[in-house]
Amino acid sequence: MNDFEKMAPALAAALAARGYETLTPVQQAMLTAEADGADLLVSAQTGSGKTVAFGIAIAPTLLRGEANLGEAGLPLALVIAPTRELALQVRRELEWLYAGAGARIGSCVGGMDMRKERRALEQGAHIVVGTPGRLRDHITRGSLDISQLRAVVLDEADEMLDLGFREDLEFILAAAPAERRTLMFSATVPKPIALLAKRFQKDARRITATSEGQQHGDIEYQLVLVAPPDRENAIINTLLYVDAQNTIVFCHTREAVKHLASRLANRGFSVVALSGELSQAERTNALQSMRDGRARVCVATDVAARGIDLPNLDLVIHADMPTNPDTLLHRSGRTGRAGRKGTCALIVPHHRRGAAARVLKLAKLEATTIAAPTSADIEARNRQRILEDPALSEAPNEEELAFVRELMEAHSAEHIAAAYLRQQLALRPAPEELADTPIAAFTQRDRNAGNFERDDRPSERFDNGVWFRVSVGRKHRAEPRWLLPMICKAGHITKREVGAIKIHEAESLVEIVTEKAEAFAAAIKKGGVIEKGVSITRVEGAPPADEPTRTGWNANKKGKFKPKAARPASAPGEGPKRIKTKPRWKNGKRP
Structure with missing residues (x-):
């Protein structure tokens, strides 16, 4: 017996029509005897097909052996999601999954017209999805009666907390009938989730669909x-190269x-934005543009994009x-979903590579370090795509053949090919020029330590360093x-290329390793202004001698630090003598 034979016929037919050949691990786990009819606490990574999984899990509870759900009345199932986008996405998934079972599905999400939602609930719904x-x-207002619920599902429970x-x-779980199934799906199961499960679930079965050491196995990570x-x-350039x-x-x-x-957008990309300041209608239109192909790039904040699932999302930047x-992990999980392959690129400035490595190490991920794609x-890559364009292998049909011959008579094959090449290249935005800064190779020890900023440079590299003021x-x-x-x-350098830093009264001197000095000078550009009010120039010849002063730091009454006044250096025993005074006493006590 295969997996599809174990589930309700209506759902099996919907999955087959959708092109499903095999189920993901979390979906298969819902068909085991252990999960049948029980409360479940399920941990599975983002993009593992959890919506279909809990749809399969609650089907026997809702259908109770019948072929369809019958006439819609009070809700039989309630699905709770953390964001509007995720709730609407879950509704779309359940609509096609339960179409054969005759399910009517309603939604109750923030940002939508509450009066329309109330009217839809009055007409009846088998499943309600909401925030x-x-x-x-x-x-609270009495427009949603949950007295007949048979199942409650918490999707992305950790995010909701x-x-x-x-x-x-x-409040919702306490108001739901006591005799119900409660299913919690979460990427992780921290202590608050475990406490919530203990309070509102009955003998919950714990199911872990993936191992922690194999997170996002379908995603290739690149550190750019x-x-x-x-x-x-x-x-x-990354957008143009991956395409x-x-x-x-x-x-x-x-x-x-x-x-x-x-x-x-100014560079010619079809792009939409997704952030919290947009209205619900604007957010819906932006996502629909991505789904129907009118836009190919979505720029988003973390919260705005939480839980969304875009089709054919091959790249996360x-x-x-x-x-x-x-x-x-949550950002990257937008790609590589349900068995598809994906690429995740972290754009990291040189001086932040150590912090990036530590985050990757904590996430138990390995990334390939690469340079950003150049114009060349x-x-x-564009020429390779043009050569491999499937349209070039298609023979002209009868309607096109006459005009093709006319073109061949009027122009040579080279001229036609050149025009086609120019047309194809014009459709793509031009690449950007990048600074010519080679990337230092990371050592295996630094990868293991998760620290790429350790100062273990050989001192001889700075014997003839170049000084800047x-x-x-x-x-x-x-x-x-x-x-x-x-x-x-x-x-555009790292700590490894910086030697001594000497701070004087009115200026400071910085030593740069010799092989990086010219590139450093070019990077700071003429004028040497590196920040507002701060400039840097190259020191010609030997650097000035160190100032013969002794200084320290002292705190004033407001807690702010200020330098002590510098005083001339003196040989041991030649400084000013300290005058010792007896403390003044008053009535035998310190004043």
């Missing part, structure tokens, strides 16, 4: 190291999304580096801890 806050509102929906979830000013150019059917680009903030989407492994790489010193409160990152970012 926690809106579902609670309907229950992270987004602050604990009280809403507890770039000079800091080339970050956006590297994103453009994926659909791509999502993640940024940290709404402003970053708006800026990058505008830049890509992290324009802003994720700050923790959970964010990295993209041009070669920075226009800030002690009186400007200059310190190595903020000078060093600023210098690395401005000169």
Whole structure:
């Protein structure tokens, strides 16, 4: 007996019509005897087919041996999702999965017209999908009666708790009938999820569909190291080189999304933006543009894109580096879903490569370190795509043949091919020029340690280092801890290429390794302005001698640090003598 024979005939027919040949591990787990009729706590990675999985799991509870669900009345199942997009996506999935069972599916999500939702609920629904806050509102107002529920599903339960929906979830679960099935699906099972399961589930069966050591096995991770000013150019070149059917680009903030989407649109990409400031209608239109092919690139924030599933999403680009492994895994999980292959590219400035490596290590992922595609790489790839275009292998039909002969008589084959080549190249945006900064190879020890910034350079590399003068010193409160990152970012170098840093009263001196000095000088450009009010210039000849002063740091009453006044150096025993005074006493006590 195969997997399809174990499920309800209506669902098996829907899966076969959809092109399913095999089920994913989490979907297969729903058909085992262990899961039959029980409360479930399921952990499975993003993109593993969880929506179809819980649709299969609750089918026997809803159908009870019947071929279809019959006339719609009060809801039999409630599915709770963390975001509007995910809830609407779940509804679409369940609509085709339960079409043969005659299911009517309603939705209750924030941002939609509540009056329309109320009217739809009055007409009856077998399954209701919604977000926690809106579902609670309907229950409180009496427009959603959940007294006949047979099953409740919490999708992305960990995300709902992270987004602050604990009280809403507890209210809904407490209001649901006691004799029901409760299924919780979560990428991870932290302590809050375990406590929620213990409180609202009965003898829940724990199912883990994937092992922690094999997360995102269908995703190829690439660490793209770039000079800091080339970050956006590297994103453009990566889009052109991969030429994926659909791509999502993640940024940290709404402003970053708006800026990058505008830049890509100006460069000729069909792009949409997805952020929290958009209305629900605008977000829906943006996602629909990706689904129907009107747009191929979506620039989004983390929260706005949480849980969405775009078809043929082959590439995920992290324009802003994720700050923790959970964010990295959740972003990357938009591709490589349900057995499809995908690529995830992290665009990382040179000086941030250590932080990127640590996040990858915490996420238990390995990434291939590459340079951003150059103009030559993209041009070669474009020519390869043109040569392999399937349209060139198709013979002309009868209607086209007459005009083809007319073209051949009027123009030579070389002229026609050249015109076709120019036309194809004109359809693609031009690549960007990147700074010529070679990437240092990572050592195996650094990969294991997750730290690419360890200062283990041989001292002889700096015997003849080149010195540069920075226009800030002690009186400007200059310190190595903020000078060093600023210098690395401005000169497109890493800590390994920086030697000694000498801070004087009005300026500072920085030593750059000889083989990087020319590239560093070119990177800071003429004028040497690396930040507002800070300039850097090359020191010709030997650097000035160190200042013969002794200084220290002292705290004032407000807790701010200020340099002590410098005093001339003196030989031991020649400094000013300290005058000892007896403490003044008052009535036998210290004043």
